[in-house]
Amino acid sequence: MSVPSMSELSLLKALWKEQPLSARELHQRVEPELxxxxxxxxxxxxxxxxxxxxxxxxxxxxxxxxxxLEKVSTLAAFAHDFGRRVMEMDGPLPANMFTGSKLIDQQELEQLEQMLQDWPDEKEGGQ
Known part of the structure; x- marks a missing residue:
């Protein structure tokens, strides 16, 4: 899965909260942020x-x-990419990093944690 850009992620987050939305409605939701x-x-x-x-x-x-794009798998790909490219971490990001997020509920947090733990290892021919 390709990781969305920050602006694409902003639009996706608006849609995950409420969809369908027109381009004008989406713009109204992301304009304060972007x-x-x-x-x-x-x-x-x-x-x-x-x-x-x-x-x-x-x-x-x-x-x-x-x-x-499904919310949890997209967030997992984004978090994995951040951990690997930005933080230079070989292992998964700690799930407690996402505690308190307004974007995901407890069930989604558990799903996200599992996805990050099970992420294929690039050295073994994974992603």
């Missing part, structure tokens, strides 16, 4: 459509978007 124009939101959504990160449907005459 501080960018509506055209930047549209361009990012187009890129995400090409990457199959989101889907687009016409509902009541409005194009709306839904996340196609």
């Amino acid at each position: 501080g960018w124009s509506f055209s930047s939101t549209r361009k990012t959504l187009e890129r995400m459509l090409e990457k199959a990160m989101v889907s687009q449907q016409l509902r009541h005459g409005v194009q709306v978007y839904e996340a196609q």
Whole structure:
């Protein structure tokens, strides 16, 4: 799985909380965080459509978007990439790092911890 960029992750997080959303609704949710124009939101959504990160449907005459990436597995890939590339860690990130997150509930936290523990080792031909 490719790891979303920070701006793509912002859009995905908005969709995981509430979907489907129009491009305008998505922009309203991420603009305080990203501080960018509506055209930047549209361009990012187009890129995400090409990457199959989101889907687009016409509902009541409005194009709306839904996340196609599953939340916990996407967060696990993001956390794994962060641990490996940024923190230069060989092992999984500690799950307690995610305690208190507003993005995931306890069941998702347990699932995330398991996914990080079971992540394939790159040296053994994994990811």
